[in-house]
Amino acid sequence: MATKIKKGTFVKVIKEKLEGSLEAKASDVRFPAYIFESKGEILDLNDEYALVRFYTPTPSTWFRLDQLEVIP
Template sequence: MAGKIKKGALVRVVREKLENSLEATASDTRFPSYLFESKGEIVDMNDEYALLRFYTPTPNVWLRIDQLELVE
């Protein structure tokens, strides 16, 4: 599914993939609920990461593409 993810797509963060990741061990593991309960829009991408904008008053965040799933 990650092959279909592109700039402008609406995605949701997969809790299991984020919580068990190397990135999660490098910072606070108490993730805010909006990451998993709301949609984010991809505003930029590179080979491995996507910059997500959530429609809440929070900063954009970079996450690995394999930690995301498309929202239909």
């Protein structure tokens, strides 16, 4: 990744990388449009995943780091 992802970074989900992933197969594949179209903020990180909060009345969600795109 060109930009380092860290807490507080704004991101959006890359649809092509989420669709068909192991995580998508383990849950409802009808993803809400806001995860692809609006920005979310990284709240926490571990080795492979980031906890992302979107500014909608929904719970924060874990995504794999390679499924996220940094918003400048």
